[in-house]
Amino acid sequence: MGAHVLVVEDDEMQAELIRRSLLAEGHTVTVVHDGPAAVDAARRLAPDLVVLDVMLPGPDGFEVCRTLRRDGDLPVLMLTARAAEDDLLRGLDLGADDYMTKPYSPRELMARVRTVLRRGGRSGHGDPPVRAGAVTVDPVRHEVRCDGAPVECTPAEFAILLAMAAEPERVFTRRQLLAHTRGIDRASTERAVDVHIMNLRRKIEDDPRRPARLLTVFGVGYKLSARRA
Template identity: 75%
Template sequence: MCAHILVAEDDEMQAELIRRLLLQEGHTPVVVHDGRAAIDEATSRRPDLVVLDLMLPKVDGLGVCRVLRQNGDIPVLMLTARSTEDDVLLGLGLGADDYMTKPYSPRELLARIRTVLRRTQRPTDHSPLLRAGGLTVDPVRHEVTCDGVPVPCTPGEFAILHAMTAEPDRVFSRRQLLQHTRGHDRASTERAIDVHIMNLRKKIEPDPRVPARLLTVFSVGYKLTGQPS
């Protein structure tokens, strides 16, 4: 089951750990670090699940859950250091689908996520589409369009666009992108990532010589802009 999962966690190390676990499971994670960003992201892109820390800045996790329940039925898995019975009951009372306390086992977290997704799985007549900067990526059908026009991609190119459209405007190093292409391009190297980027620009840029979507961040790597070209 490939799911679009929003992770709202202010601890960056914890957030990165969860993001990597979800990627290994084949999911598409998006990470935010405060409650306001979580509400905005969930409202605009409607994830299949929200992994929600309670101790968030700007708007705490209970406030986020309250807003999500007012506006829809997005599944919520609360993940928090608060472990009293009252905290658990309050979270579940606001409509959380499950509740885990820190510290937690990564294996148990993944098992809980699988359980919530199975229990709340939506009809499969639509795909969890990812959109950024005029690009649309369909992880289920393995299709990419640019401004509505189909874009043929190799497996390695698709893996890169899949990762980057899931987190628009995030800067990816070559090594990070290489991790996403593992299993698709077994012989891929960091230099091969540059070739993938060059080929993708030929397919999605109005002028590949002056990129407007797939940008180079010098001495760091690449990012896909979230704004329309």
Template identity: 75%
Template sequence: MCAHILVAEDNEMQADLIRRLLVREGHTTVVVHDGRAAIDEAKSRRPDLVVLDLMLPGVDGYGVCRVLRQDDDIPVLMLTARSAEEDVLLGLDLGADDYMTKPYSARELMARIRIVLRRTLRPAEDSPVLRVGSITVDPVRHLVTCDDATVTCTPGEFAILRAMAAEPDRVFSRRQLLHHTRGHDRASTERAIDVHIMNLRKKVEPDPRRPVRLVTVFGVGYKLVGGHHVP
């Protein structure tokens, strides 16, 4: 699976290491070292993934992610030396699909990249359209509609909605949903699921403060209600 990946990292040695790892796996790669260049490159030549350092000069990673999310759903993997939970949740709230803190191993970085690309570049051709009440999830076209209106989802949000729509009324724990979105089970990142659910509710609920579709099951997790799966 070859992809075009944009690396936005101000540390030139770190950027070159990531570039070499990606090229070794057959990906085409463009490297930039500041936020404005990242925005311009992403808009002029839409990459399949942006590996985005948080502490970029000019426009920081949060700002870059915010701009990209205004009109596109490019997958974003954030890299940062910050590990505070508030920083992680802010990045995810802005639409980042994954978040790695430095230092990290090359092996883990490439594993995370493969997970995101596998999810976004290889939808199964025979995957059925999923319908739960007024929500429709099309895995092949990577399309979500609600009440006949198109809903723009980040890859992480789409993965959650797809998993839940495949088994309506099933209660998913945060850890189970985390597995669908990232392929990792680390309890320290499970609150990220709450952010994705909150963002999805803004998009599919008549009143996000009183959800009737993406429902919380207290002490357990979440479920998608309102209908049955129709292949």
């Protein structure tokens, strides 16, 4: 059984595209087109995830996200046509779990949906292990293996590695990786992400000083390579 996803999108064609993609993934979907309806539906229906467009009539997506965060910890994936870094940081600062800029592919959107649902433990079913090259992360057994050998990880390290393995080759900023540890490592900062990455390299790299799996993308963040070292 899939999750229940609330889609908040004022563009009816975009909303229908998202709805069909989610249905194909086995989820149930409720669609609304403005901020007040979004808040009302979230409170009445208690969905597992909100896919929230920023550019809405009336209260925009930022205001809706702020309201939802005051109400609780409902996972939020924000969508926007504005690619400015300030907008991205504002959305994450308000508590959004992830942030995508338009245009995006339905396939990428569904990958992000799976990641957010998995992180919140609301996927609606047991998630299969995810793999990136030699690294396998099992969210059900809470196990990590590299080249078949078990790897002991802290909860924050596991959350970061699971997010990266679910989307190999995607570049994550420190802030995005920090968001994946929300509720696990509350005192953490963006610089703490560097420490988690350094510790993970010690555990999954043949030579942590010359990483071949967990790579730095200078000026941006980190990615987990799907190529075998």
